[in-house]
Amino acid sequence: MExxxxxxxxxxxxxxxxSKIFTRCRQGYGYEPxxxxxAVIMGLPGALPVMNKASLDGIIKAGLALNCxxxxxCKWDRKNYFYPDSPNNYQITQYDKPICEGGYVEIExxxxxxxxxxxxxxxxxxxxxxxxxxxxxxHFSEDSLVDYNRAGSSLMEIVSEPDxxxxxxxxxxxxxxxxxxxxxxxxxxxMEKGQMRADANISVRPVxxxxxxxxxxxxxLNSITGVKNGIDYEIxxxxxxxxxxxxxxxxxxxxxxxxxxxxxMREKEDAHDYRYFPxxxxxxxxIDDEWRQRLRDEIPExxxxxxxxxxxxxxxxxxxTCVLVPDRKLSDWFESAAKQAPKSAQxxxxxVANDLLREMGEAGISLDECKITPDSLLTLVRAVEKGVVPxxxxxxxxxxxxxxTGETADQVIERKGLKPDFDEGQVRxxxxxxxxxxPRPVEDFRSGNDKALNxxxxxxxxxxxxxxxxxxxxxxxxxLLG
Amino acid sequence: MQELYYKTASExxxxxxxxxxxxxxxxxxVIERTKAVEDRxxxxxxxxxxxxxxxxxxxxxxxxxxxxxxxxxxxxxxxKDVLAVKDQPLTCSSKMLExxxxxxxxxxxxxxxxNGAVLWGRLNMDxxxxxxxxxxxxxxKTSNPWNLDCVPGGSSGGSAAALAAGxxxxxxxxxxxxxxxxxxxxxxxxxxxxxxxxxxxxxxxxFASSLxxxxxxxxxxxxxxxxxxGIAGHDERDSTSYRADxxxxxxxxxxxxxxxxxxxxxxxxxxxxxxxxxxxPVQDAIEFYRSLGCEIKEVSLPHTEYAVATYYIIATAEASxxxxxxxxxxxxxxxxxxxxxxxxxIYCQSRAEGFGEEVKRRVILGTYVLSSGYYDAYYxxxxxxxxxxxxxxxxxxxxVDAILAPTSPSTAFKKGEKTADPLSxxxxxxxTISANLAGIAGLSLPxxxxxxxxxxxxxxxxxxxEEEILAVAQAFESAHDFKNQHPxx
Numbered sequence: 001m002e003x004x005x006x007x008x009x010x011x012x013x014x015x016x017x018x019s020k021i022f023t024r025c026r027q028g029y030g031y032e033p034x035x036x037x038x039a040v041i042m043g044l045p046g047a048l049p050v051m052n053k054a055s056l057d058g059i060i061k062a063g064l065a066l067n068c069x070x071x072x073x074c075k076w077d078r079k080n081y082f083y084p085d086s087p088n089n090y091q092i093t094q095y096d097k098p099i100c101e102g103g104y105v106e107i108e109x110x111x112x113x114x115x116x117x118x119x120x121x122x123x124x125x126x127x128x129x130x131x132x133x134x135x136x137x138x139h140f141s142e143d144s145l146v147d148y149n150r151a152g153s154s155l156m157e158i159v160s161e162p163d164x165x166x167x168x169x170x171x172x173x174x175x176x177x178x179x180x181x182x183x184x185x186x187x188x189x190x191m192e193k194g195q196m197r198a199d200a201n202i203s204v205r206p207v208x209x210x211x212x213x214x215x216x217x218x219x220x221l222n223s224i225t226g227v228k229n230g231i232d233y234e235i236x237x238x239x240x241x242x243x244x245x246x247x248x249x250x251x252x253x254x255x256x257x258x259x260x261x262x263x264x265m266r267e268k269e270d271a272h273d274y275r276y277f278p279x280x281x282x283x284x285x286x287i288d289d290e291w292r293q294r295l296r297d298e299i300p301e302x303x304x305x306x307x308x309x310x311x312x313x314x315x316x317x318x319x320x321t322c323v324l325v326p327d328r329k330l331s332d333w334f335e336s337a338a339k340q341a342p343k344s345a346q347x348x349x350x351x352v353a354n355d356l357l358r359e360m361g362e363a364g365i366s367l368d369e370c371k372i373t374p375d376s377l378l379t380l381v382r383a384v385e386k387g388v389v390p391x392x393x394x395x396x397x398x399x400x401x402x403x404x405t406g407e408t409a410d411q412v413i414e415r416k417g418l419k420p421d422f423d424e425g426q427v428r429x430x431x432x433x434x435x436x437x438x439p440r441p442v443e444d445f446r447s448g449n450d451k452a453l454n455x456x457x458x459x460x461x462x463x464x465x466x467x468x469x470x471x472x473x474x475x476x477x478x479x480l481l482g
Numbered sequence: 483m484q485e486l487y488y489k490t491a492s493e494x495x496x497x498x499x500x501x502x503x504x505x506x507x508x509x510x511x512v513i514e515r516t517k518a519v520e521d522r523x524x525x526x527x528x529x530x531x532x533x534x535x536x537x538x539x540x541x542x543x544x545x546x547x548x549x550x551x552x553x554x555x556x557x558x559x560x561x562k563d564v565l566a567v568k569d570q571p572l573t574c575s576s577k578m579l580e581x582x583x584x585x586x587x588x589x590x591x592x593x594x595x596x597n598g599a600v601l602w603g604r605l606n607m608d609x610x611x612x613x614x615x616x617x618x619x620x621x622x623k624t625s626n627p628w629n630l631d632c633v634p635g636g637s638s639g640g641s642a643a644a645l646a647a648g649x650x651x652x653x654x655x656x657x658x659x660x661x662x663x664x665x666x667x668x669x670x671x672x673x674x675x676x677x678x679x680x681x682x683x684x685x686x687x688x689f690a691s692s693l694x695x696x697x698x699x700x701x702x703x704x705x706x707x708x709x710x711x712g713i714a715g716h717d718e719r720d721s722t723s724y725r726a727d728x729x730x731x732x733x734x735x736x737x738x739x740x741x742x743x744x745x746x747x748x749x750x751x752x753x754x755x756x757x758x759x760x761x762x763p764v765q766d767a768i769e770f771y772r773s774l775g776c777e778i779k780e781v782s783l784p785h786t787e788y789a790v791a792t793y794y795i796i797a798t799a800e801a802s803x804x805x806x807x808x809x810x811x812x813x814x815x816x817x818x819x820x821x822x823x824x825x826x827x828i829y830c831q832s833r834a835e836g837f838g839e840e841v842k843r844r845v846i847l848g849t850y851v852l853s854s855g856y857y858d859a860y861y862x863x864x865x866x867x868x869x870x871x872x873x874x875x876x877x878x879x880x881x882v883d884a885i886l887a888p889t890s891p892s893t894a895f896k897k898g899e900k901t902a903d904p905l906s907x908x909x910x911x912x913x914t915i916s917a918n919l920a921g922i923a924g925l926s927l928p929x930x931x932x933x934x935x936x937x938x939x940x941x942x943x944x945x946x947x948e949e950e951i952l953a954v955a956q957a958f959e960s961a962h963d964f965k966n967q968h969p970x971x
Binding site (some may be wrong): 044048078082084088090273278281282 | 565572574584585586648661682683685686687688690691692718719720721722799801802803806807809811812813821823825826829849852853854856861
C-alpha cells in the first residue's frame with residue numbers, strides 16, 4: 001500500500017523590537033542570565049502588562065506580507081499553566097480573536113535541476129497570533145536554573161493548515177517565511193538564537209484515504225535542516241510502523257539532531273486545561289484601515305516578486321537570481337547598478353553573484369563594509385564593453401584591486417597599466433590578417449553560419465597575446481566581412 | 483480640644499502651613515499614638531519609624547524653603563499592605579509574601595511621594611484582599627476600635643481601623659467588592675472607591691484585575707477628596723487606566739455646594755432588610771437630604787439579586803490566574819521540607835503552606851469556573867450578567883444624579899461570628915459588589931450608630947464623577963458631627 005504524509009507546522013517567530021512585548025524592559029540575546037528583566041517580566045506583585053505598539057506593527061506587517069486578513073478587532077487571553085520558565089504561570093496570548101486570520105505562504109519546490117525554477121505552491125495558513133515568550137530552563141546535575149531574559153519577548157505563532165506532505169515542503173515553507181520576515185525587517189529568524197522555532201504535526205495515511213491518520217507532534221526542530229530531516233525521518237518511521245501493522249498512538253516526539261532520529265517524549269499528552277479567558281489587564285486592540293495601510297506601505301517588494309522581476313526585467317538567469325534575491329541588501333545593491341545599465345544587468349549580476357561574494361567571503365566582511373560601490377562596479381562593466389580590457393582581465397586583475405582599494409575600474413587599469421598597448425587600428429589589422437589566412441570559416445560565415453565567426457576569433461586573440469577585447473574583435477570582423 | 487492624632491488631614495495641613503506644627507512633630511505624634519493603641523487594635527503589619535521621620539524631615543525642609551508640594555505635604559498616609567512601596571515589605575497579609583520586600587513603588591505611591599505625603603506603615607488586610615472582616619490575615623486579627631470584640635470589616639480593615647484609632651490621618655485601601663466602603667462603614671470613617679480606571683492599579687497586587695480599584699480612606703469627605711486628588715490620573719503603565727484630566731475635586735465640591743440633587747433609592751436594596759436598627763440612620767440620612775430640598779426617587783436595579791453570584795465567579799476566575807505567580811519558584815514562600823520530585827511538587831507544597839483557607843477556596847472556585855466545559859455556563863454567563871448590571875446603573879443614572887443605599891446590611895459583626903460560614907460573610911458585601919461589577923464610583927460615610935457601632939451611608943455615582951458623590955456626601959457631613967466622634971480607646 002502507498003502512504004502519504006500530512007503535515008502542519010506551528011512556527012514561532014520572535015519579532016525584532018527594542019523592548020519586550022508588555023513592558024519597556026529591553027529585548028535581546030546573549031546577555032548575562034536574568035539581566036533583561038523587570039517587575040513585569042518577573043511577575044512581581046502589582047506589575048501590569050502594557051502593550052508594545054512595535055510588536056503589534058510587526059505582526060500586522062507579517063500578516064499582510066503573508067496574505068492574511070487583519071480583522072478590525074483582536075483581544076488578549078490568558079493561557080494558564082504552571083511551568084518554572086513562565087513567571088506569571090500564565091501566558092498572554094490570543095485565543096479566539098487572533099490578529100491575523102487565514103493567509104498563505106508561497107513556496108518553491110526544487111526544480112528538475114539547479115538551473116531551473118521549481119514548482120510554486122501555496123501553503124494555507126490558519127492564523128497568526130501574538131504572545132509573550134517564556135524564559136529558558138537550564139538543567140544541571142543537581143539543579144535546574146531559570147533564565148528569564150527571553151521571557152516576555154514578542155513572539156508570533158504562525159499556524160499552517162495540514163497542507164504539506166514532505167520534509168522538503170516544510171523546509172520550503174520555513175525558508176519562505178524566514179525570507180519574508182527578513183525582507184520586511186520583522187525578524188532576523190536566527191534559529192540558533194531561538195528567534196525562529198518550529199513544531200510539526202505529522203500524520204500518515206494510505207493514499208486515497210480522506211480522514212487524517214494519528215497525529216504525532218514533533219518538537220525540538222531548531223534548525224531549518226532539522227525540520228526537513230526530522231519530518232522525513234518521522235514519516236518513514238510512521239509508514240514502516242503502519243506497514244508492520246502497528247497503529248500509531250497520539251504522542252509527542254522530539255527530534256534528536258545529534259543522533260539523527262526522533263525520540264518519544266510523552267505518550268499521551270497531559271490532559272491540559274489551559275483555562276483560557278480574556279486578560280483583564282489589557283484592553284482589546286482596534287485596528288483601522290489607516291493603520292493597516294501604513295504598514296502595508298512599509299512592506300517592500302517580496303522575494304518571489306523580486307525574483308520573477310529580475311528574471312523578466314534584467315534577463316537574469318534563475319541561478320543568479322537564486323543567489324541575489326534571498327539577500328535583500330545584496331539584491332538592492334545589485335539593482336542600484338543594474339538600473340543605470342539594464343542592458344549590462346547580466347554582466348553586473350555575474351560580477352555580484354560570483355566575484356563580489358567570493359571576495360567578501362575571503363575578506364570576511366559584509367556588504368556594508370565593502371569599499372566597492374554599485375557605481376564603481378558599473379565602471380568595470382563599461383570598461384569591458386568599450387573594449388578597454390577583456391573580461392578575463394577585468395575579473396582576474398581589475399575587480400580584486402577595486403575591491404581592495406575602492407578605486408574605479410579606470411583608475412585600476414591606468415595604475416596597473418592593464419590597458420593594451422595597441423589601438424583599434426592594430427586590432428583591425430589583425431582581424432584582416434585572420435580573414436586572409438582562414439578562407440574556410442570566412443566562406444561558412446558568408447553562407448550564413450554565424451558560428452563560424454568563432455574560428456576567426458581565436459587567431460586574432462593569439463596575435464594580440466590574449467589582450468584584445470573579444471567583443472571588439474567580433475565587432476570588427478563583422479564590419480570587415482560585412 | 484481635639485487630640486492632634488484625631489484631627490482631619492485638612493486641619494493638619496492648615497497647621498503645617500501656618501507653621502504651628504511640623505511634619506516631624508505630626509509624624510512623631512502618629513507614631514506614639516500607634517504604639518499606644520496597636521496592642522489593642524493591631525491595624526499594622528509593619529511600620530518603619532525611621533523612614534517615616536526621614537520623609538517628615540524632608541517635608542519640613544521643603545516647607546522651610548517655601549516649596550511645599552501641596553496639601554498632602556507632611557501628612558502621614560497609612561498604606562494597605564497590598565500596595566508596593568519601594569524597599570518596604572509587601573505581604574498582602576499572606577505567608578506567601580511574608581519576607582517579600584518590594585523593589586519598586588506603585589504608581590499611587592509614587593504620586594503620594596511627589597505630593598510630599600509621609601508614607602506610613604503597611605496596614606493589615608484580608609489575605610490578598612479576600613474577605614470582609616480582616617480575619618483572613620495570616621498575621622493578626624485587627625480589632626474594630628469601636629468595639630474590640632468586633633471585626634473592622636474587610637478587606638481594608640487595617641486601613642479603616644487605623645483611621646478610627648488615630649494611628650494615621652489618611653490611609654489607602656483597595657476595593658474589589660466593597661473592601662474600602664464596608665470597613666469604612668464598620669469603623670465610622672469615609673471610604674471612596676473611585677471609578678474603575680481613575681486610579682492606576684500599577685503596583686497594586688492584583689486580586690481581580692477587572693474589579694480592583696485603589697481608593698482613599700479618611701476621617702472626612704474633604705480629606706478623601708484631597709487624598710484622591712493625590713493619587714488619581716492616567717498612568718501609561720496601566721492599560722486599563724482612564725485617559726482624561728483629573729478635575730480639581732475640592733474646587734468642584736465647592737461649586738456644587740447647595741445643589742438640589744436628584745437622589746435614587748434602589749428598591750432592591752431596601753427590601754428584606756434584616757437589621758432594622760442598622761437601617762435607621764440610613765433612613766434618617768435620606769430624610770435629611772429630603773429636608774435639603776433634594777428630590778428622592780425610587781429606582782430599580784433589577785439584576786441586583788445576581789450580583790453576588792456574578793461577582794464570585796468573575797473575581798475568583800481572575801484571582802485563580804492572578805495568584806498563579808505565587809508559586810514558590812522565585813520570590814514567594816517555598817515549602818522548606820518540600821519533597822520535590824518535580825516542579826509540580828514545589829508548587830503544590832509551597833502553595834498549600836503559603837495560602838490561607840479563603841485564598842485556597844477562591845483559587846479552587848476560580849479554577850473550576852474557568853475549566854473547559856464550565857466556562858460557558860459560569861464565566862461567560864457571569865460576564866453577560868455583568869453587562870446587565872452595568873446597564874441597570876446606566877439606566878438609573880438617566881434619572882438620578884446619585885444613588886443612596888446602605889453600605890452594609892449590618893454593623894460590624896463579632897470576630898469569629900462568620901468565619902465558619904463563608905457565604906454569610908460574602909453577603910456582607912451585597913450592597914457594595916454591584917458598583918465594582920459596573921465599574922462606577924461609590925463612597926461610604928458615617929451616618930449614625932446602632933448599638934454603639936457606626937453605620938455607613940453609601941453614595942453611588944456616575945462613572946468619573948467622583949466630585950459629585952463627594953459633594954453629596956459633604957452636604958450630609960457638614961450638617962452632622964460624625965467626623966469628630968471617636969471611639970473610646
